[in-house]
Amino acid sequence: MKKIEKEKLLRHLEEKGNLVRLDRARQDPLSVTKSSHLPQEELLLLFRINGDKGVEIRVPEGRGGKILFGVSPCEARAVDLLDLTFLRDRIDPYYKRKREDNVLFVLACNKPRSTCFCTSFGYGPFSGKFGDVFMVDIGDNLLIDPVTEKGSKALEGLELEEATPSDLEKMESLKRSAEGAITTVNIEGISEKLKKMFLDEIWADLAFKCVNCGACTYVCPTCYCFDIQDVERTNWGYRERVWDSCMFPIYSLETSGHNPRPTGVERMRNRIMHKFSYYPELYGEYGCVGCGRCIRACPVNFDIREALETLKEVEVAA
Amino acid sequence: MFEKLRETARELLSKGEVECVLGFAEGTLPMIYTPYHARKPEEAEKLVYGPFAAPNIATYLRKLKGKKAAVIVRGCESRTINLLISEKQLNREDVKIIGVPCTGALDRKRILKDYGGEIREARIEGEKVIVKGDKGEKAYVLEEYISPSCKSCLYPEAIDPDIKIDGPSRDGEKADFSDIEKIEKMSPAEKWEFFEKELSKCIRCYACREICPMCYCESCFVDSNRPVWVEPGFDYTDILSFHLIKMYHMAGRCVDCGACERACPLGIRLSFLTRKLTKDMKEAYNFVSGLSPEEKPALGVFSPDDREDFIL
Numbered sequence: 143m144k145k146i147e148k149e150k151l152l153r154h155l156e157e158k159g160n161l162v163r164l165d166r167a168r169q170d171p172l173s174v175t176k177s178s179h180l181p182q183e184e185l186l187l188l189f190r191i192n193g194d195k196g197v198e199i200r201v202p203e204g205r206g207g208k209i210l211f212g213v214s215p216c217e218a219r220a221v222d223l224l225d226l227t228f229l230r231d232r233i234d235p236y237y238k239r240k241r242e243d244n245v246l247f248v249l250a251c252n253k254p255r256s257t258c259f260c261t262s263f264g265y266g267p268f269s270g271k272f273g274d275v276f277m278v279d280i281g282d283n284l285l286i287d288p289v290t291e292k293g294s295k296a297l298e299g300l301e302l303e304e305a306t307p308s309d310l311e312k313m314e315s316l317k318r319s320a321e322g323a324i325t326t327v328n329i330e331g332i333s334e335k336l337k338k339m340f341l342d343e344i345w346a347d348l349a350f351k352c353v354n355c356g357a358c359t360y361v362c363p364t365c366y367c368f369d370i371q372d373v374e375r376t377n378w379g380y381r382e383r384v385w386d387s388c389m390f391p392i393y394s395l396e397t398s399g400h401n402p403r404p405t406g407v408e409r410m411r412n413r414i415m416h417k418f419s420y421y422p423e424l425y426g427e428y429g430c431v432g433c434g435r436c437i438r439a440c441p442v443n444f445d446i447r448e449a450l451e452t453l454k455e456v457e458v459a460a
Numbered sequence: 461m462f463e464k465l466r467e468t469a470r471e472l473l474s475k476g477e478v479e480c481v482l483g484f485a486e487g488t489l490p491m492i493y494t495p496y497h498a499r500k501p502e503e504a505e506k507l508v509y510g511p512f513a514a515p516n517i518a519t520y521l522r523k524l525k526g527k528k529a530a531v532i533v534r535g536c537e538s539r540t541i542n543l544l545i546s547e548k549q550l551n552r553e554d555v556k557i558i559g560v561p562c563t564g565a566l567d568r569k570r571i572l573k574d575y576g577g578e579i580r581e582a583r584i585e586g587e588k589v590i591v592k593g594d595k596g597e598k599a600y601v602l603e604e605y606i607s608p609s610c611k612s613c614l615y616p617e618a619i620d621p622d623i624k625i626d627g628p629s630r631d632g633e634k635a636d637f638s639d640i641e642k643i644e645k646m647s648p649a650e651k652w653e654f655f656e657k658e659l660s661k662c663i664r665c666y667a668c669r670e671i672c673p674m675c676y677c678e679s680c681f682v683d684s685n686r687p688v689w690v691e692p693g694f695d696y697t698d699i700l701s702f703h704l705i706k707m708y709h710m711a712g713r714c715v716d717c718g719a720c721e722r723a724c725p726l727g728i729r730l731s732f733l734t735r736k737l738t739k740d741m742k743e744a745y746n747f748v749s750g751l752s753p754e755e756k757p758a759l760g761v762f763s764p765d766d767r768e769d770f771i772l
């Protein structure tokens with residue numbers, strides 16, 4: 143690992159491009175990292191009826207990337223999960239552009255929050271494999287380690303010192319205390335179990351307190367559902383993509399009037415199933431990173447950790 | 461301190477008088493109780509009440525349709541029940557009303573902000589909230605951190621409960637609307653700026669709508685796409701339309717419980733709107749919503765001597 147003065151690095155990055163400093167407290171409740179790749183509202187194209195020339199269509203240009211400074215490991219991991227949806231089987235050009243242009247400077251979490259449970263997913267507050275550059279704040283200096291080529295490029299032209307053994311020791315002790323502050327939820331086997339629980343009665347119990355707002359899904363860094371709508375004006379208009387949420391009744395409402403998820407129970411089930419059963423089945427990864435944002439944003443204290451514990455305890459026929 | 465309530469609930473459940481007792485239980489985070497319905501006598505042990513209860517529990521009655529339920533209510537929640545009965549959403553016979561004393565609901569987000577660190581524990585001690593976390597132990601005077609809606613609450617105590625749990629409550633006579641009066645005195649431009657600053661933070665998650673006991677419409681105008689009343693996206697016109705139309709639908713129906721404001725993940729001060737509504741209804745029609753289940757909805761009746769001076 144290398145080391146550098148924080149201010150020096152920031153000055154360098156400021157010169158390099160559009161620097162966005164993420165202060166952990168200000169980031170809540172929304173994940174700026176998610177919205178930098180998948181904005182809540184995104185213009186897809188503009189259309190205009192031009193006399194007898196017919197319809198003219200214009201696709202907006204990209205706005206250039208951002209350097210996101212201070213991304214938490216969980217948020218960076220969440221972007222990797224978004225890639226599975228937007229870059230794996232089919233490529234979403236709008237997402238791809240931002241993904242390629244943005245540079246993620248990940249900062250290890252010295253002080254996890256009481257709602258963090260990232261360690262349940264095989265990584266932790268000091269995992270250095272996400273984003274483009276990994277950093278640890280050891281007080282006066284940052285320990286720094288490029289993760290990707292893009293990350294190395296962003297550091298070009300900087301003089302980095304070699305980290306000393308005492309710096310590394312400091313990092314280890316910060317890491318130990320951070321990891322020790324996190325409560326891990328044991329989710330082993332949950333995805334297999336959930337496959338057999340689609341019709342279980344527990345969902346009604348779990349969903350009781352939930353009022354099906356969009357808070358948890360909007361703040362979640364891995365939730366990506368969207369809606370595409372055309373907004374029409376007199377002889378022009380635009381098509382845009384806006385966040386949507388499986389918690390809303392109209393999300394699954396079909397044109398016929400039929401709704402396959404008619405009540406909050408099915409909608410709550412979908413949220414959990416998607417993250418802990420469908421995601422693992424499709425991609426071999428959980429669709430939750432344990433950031434705890436949903437827990438903090440929920441108006442009725444629906445705690446996904448508690449829900450997982452409850453689901454684990456339910457007995458299902460083999 | 462919840463013994464009396466728990467005993468009452470236990471008895472109702474063991475005698476089979478009700479199928480469940482709806483109220484709150486301790487949550488997983490500090491300073492927030494979570495909605496809970498006790499279905500077995502032993503589950504009554506979990507019931508709690510007090511400033512940490514943020515939602516309006518009457519919202520959950522729609523999930524218990526067809527069940528005989530007892531519901532633990534504060535003043536605003538009991539008025540909600542009256543409104544639901546008068547709007548034919550609920551039968552009086554189906555609910556047993558347990559009134560609990562109310563000193564107001566906590567504006568939790570303000571304590572989180574002022575503490576400035578991670579709070580891991582909290583408890584109420586007399587008139588204070590004591591919190592503990594990475595910034596050490598701190599005490600906050602409850603009354604200073606009470607929801608704005610509770611500050612102007614006219615009826616903190618449950619109206620005509622079947623069972624009443626005694627205890628110290630707020631004084632409805634001391635309802636304070638002074639901050640609303642301040643906004644009333646602003647110029648139109650100042651008002652516009654004031655509300656824009658507050659409401660433009662809205663992410664349209666609709667937590668404020670879903671938590672509201674009176675927003676029970678099966679399909680909401682904001683969700684309609686034929687016709688489109690409110691466009692998708694974040695144009696301030698659309699955000700403002702959502703909030704103003706919601707308020708129109710709330711005139712004489714909002715009980716000013718403040719649950720919408722406490723639910724908002726962005727901490728938007730929705731009580732500036734709900735309290736103005738409450739104040740106007742009181743001043744213009746001497747009407748307070750939900751005082752009796754027999755009362756006709758304010759906007760559903762006409763009287764020749766109704767005020768007209770606001771009509772342009």
Ligand code: SF4
Nearest residue numbers: 352353355358440444
């Ligand atoms: S879990 Fe909470 S935040 Fe999510 S939809 Fe339900 S009430 Fe809203």
Ligand code: SF4
Nearest residue numbers: 362430431433434436
């Ligand atoms: S479900 Fe909750 S804890 Fe999991 S990633 Fe989303 S917001 Fe974070």
Ligand code: SF4
Nearest residue numbers: 216251254258260267
């Ligand atoms: S869950 Fe908390 S500790 Fe873990 S990476 Fe995210 S912010 Fe850091």
Ligand code: SF4
Nearest residue numbers: 672714715717718720
């Ligand atoms: S709109 Fe009125 S009744 Fe509805 S939650 Fe808000 S304050 Fe309560």
Ligand code: SF4
Nearest residue numbers: 662663665666668724
């Ligand atoms: S809860 Fe807050 S952010 Fe969500 S729709 Fe209501 S005002 Fe907007």
